[in-house]
Amino acid sequence: MYTQALNTSDGDDRHVEDATRSAQFQARIDADERIEPNDWMPAAYRKTLTRQISQHAHSEIVGMLPEGNWITRAPSLRRKAALLAKVQDECGHGLYLYAAAETLGTSREEMVDAMLTGKSRYSSIFNYPTLTWADIGAIGWLVDGAAIMNQIPLCRCSYGPYARAMIRVCKEESFHQRQGFEIMLTLARGTPEQKAMAQNALDRWWWPVLMMFGPPDQASQHSDTSTKWKIKRFSNDELRQKFIDATVPQAQFLGLTIPDPGMTQDAEGHWRYSEIDWTEFKQVLAGNGPCNRDRLAARRKAHDDGAWVREAAAAYAAKRANRPVAQAAE
Amino acid sequence: MATPNSPLWEVFIRSRNGLAHKHVGSLHAADATLALQAARDIYTRRGEGLSIWVVPSSAITASDPSEKGMMFEPAESKIYRHPTFYDVPDEVGHM
Ligand SMILES: [Fe+2]
Ligand SMILES: [Fe+2]
Ligand SMILES: [Fe+2]
Numbered sequence: 001m002y003t004q005a006l007n008t009s010d011g012d013d014r015h016v017e018d019a020t021r022s023a024q025f026q027a028r029i030d031a032d033e034r035i036e037p038n039d040w041m042p043a044a045y046r047k048t049l050t051r052q053i054s055q056h057a058h059s060e061i062v063g064m065l066p067e068g069n070w071i072t073r074a075p076s077l078r079r080k081a082a083l084l085a086k087v088q089d090e091c092g093h094g095l096y097l098y099a100a101a102e103t104l105g106t107s108r109e110e111m112v113d114a115m116l117t118g119k120s121r122y123s124s125i126f127n128y129p130t131l132t133w134a135d136i137g138a139i140g141w142l143v144d145g146a147a148i149m150n151q152i153p154l155c156r157c158s159y160g161p162y163a164r165a166m167i168r169v170c171k172e173e174s175f176h177q178r179q180g181f182e183i184m185l186t187l188a189r190g191t192p193e194q195k196a197m198a199q200n201a202l203d204r205w206w207w208p209v210l211m212m213f214g215p216p217d218q219a220s221q222h223s224d225t226s227t228k229w230k231i232k233r234f235s236n237d238e239l240r241q242k243f244i245d246a247t248v249p250q251a252q253f254l255g256l257t258i259p260d261p262g263m264t265q266d267a268e269g270h271w272r273y274s275e276i277d278w279t280e281f282k283q284v285l286a287g288n289g290p291c292n293r294d295r296l297a298a299r300r301k302a303h304d305d306g307a308w309v310r311e312a313a314a315a316y317a318a319k320r321a322n323r324p325v326a327q328a329a330e
Numbered sequence: 331m332a333t334p335n336s337p338l339w340e341v342f343i344r345s346r347n348g349l350a351h352k353h354v355g356s357l358h359a360a361d362a363t364l365a366l367q368a369a370r371d372i373y374t375r376r377g378e379g380l381s382i383w384v385v386p387s388s389a390i391t392a393s394d395p396s397e398k399g400m401m402f403e404p405a406e407s408k409i410y411r412h413p414t415f416y417d418v419p420d421e422v423g424h425m
Contacts, residue, residue: 033347036344078410081408081410082410082415085408085411089411174413175411178418179415181416182417249423250422250425
């Protein structure tokens with residue numbers, strides 16, 4: 001009853017929607033009510049959320065690849081167990097999010113296909129390579145740190161299933177960032193070579209991480225309606241600034257240098273950063289980052305290699321469903 | 331003629347805006363519509379809910395509580411899944 005009722009496709013969202021219903025919907029949002037799957041919602045709200053949640057899910061799944069690269073080469077059993085647990089968590093996050101997106105009426109299979117065919121995106125950050133062990137530290141500290149900045153306000157997003165998934169995710173993220181920072185701290189306090197490796201990772205990850213918050217506010221396409229609908233509670237630039245202000249003292253504690261010589265602290269204590277190279281961001285989004293092709297190829301291979309498992313499970317379930325009741329109950 | 335047994339339903343209630351539905355108990359009813367009405371009358375007499383789900387009890391597949399040791403053993407030894415496992419000096423602040 002629940003999912004079938006939701007299985008309505010988007011249709012054309014430009015058709016004229018009932019003005020009264022739209023007004024009632026906005027009034028509910030303004031009153032901070034949560035919208036739930038069976039509630040009426042504008043087609044554009046459904047579409048925006050389906051896009052955002054499914055892209056978030058793809059990011060969690062693709063995000064396993066750069067870190068997975070180091071599981072077998074982790075420097076100790078302790079580090080290996082932690083990294084394995086983190087990567088498992090990211091997989092879980094992807095699954096929570098696909099399930100939340102499915103309540104909007106698009107099946108997980110469709111969403112996964114859209115990612116595999118390149119129609120649907122994932123976070124640009126996962127198109128960068130993990131060249132050294134220090135990158136695992138930098139990812140936990142910075143990439144998960146940025147993700148946390150983004151995800152905390154989403155715990156209050158107007159769409160109930162997304163907000164609830166984010167609460168679960170945020171609880172789990174804390175360990176991700178701490179294990180990354182611990183790796184960075186160990187390296188920064190290690191031999192000169194280890195410290196240099198940590199610095200090199202920070203140098204390479206810093207700017208791509210700032211790009212994770214998306215284009216600057218003047219250039220962002222989706223923000224206005226997303227803000228009106230309380231999907232987004234802070235602008236890209238606001239979140240980026242919060243992240244930088246939180247991270248600069250952490251880098252100082254590590255004794256590492258943020259690769260932005262022009263960075264200064266203003267009178268209010270905010271760290272003012274230099275211009276971000278948005279052409280690089282656009283290039284990565286357009287498929288021309290260092291690892292875009294690798295990432296998609298790895299996802300497609302995993303999907304194809306797993307086909308027989310999905311087929312076997314479906315065949316087994318069908319066989320059991322057809323079995324006479326007496327036998328099935330044994 | 332004996333009265334036929336009516337099926338059992340599990341009742342889930344969303345108590346507040348934004349919260350997930352939570353299991354509150356079960357009831358007997360002949361069909362889904364009656365189960366929903368009964369759930370309202372039995373479980374929300376003091377305005378405890380914003381929304382109700384009823385699910386046939388027979389549709390629920392449950393883990394065996396007597397096997398909980400084996401079931402949840404994999405998570406027991408993995409203390410490194412918790413943030414407190416990692417050393418982050420106090421000076422760094424909350425993370
Ligand atoms: Fe995650
Ligand atoms: Fe995430
Ligand atoms: Fe994470």
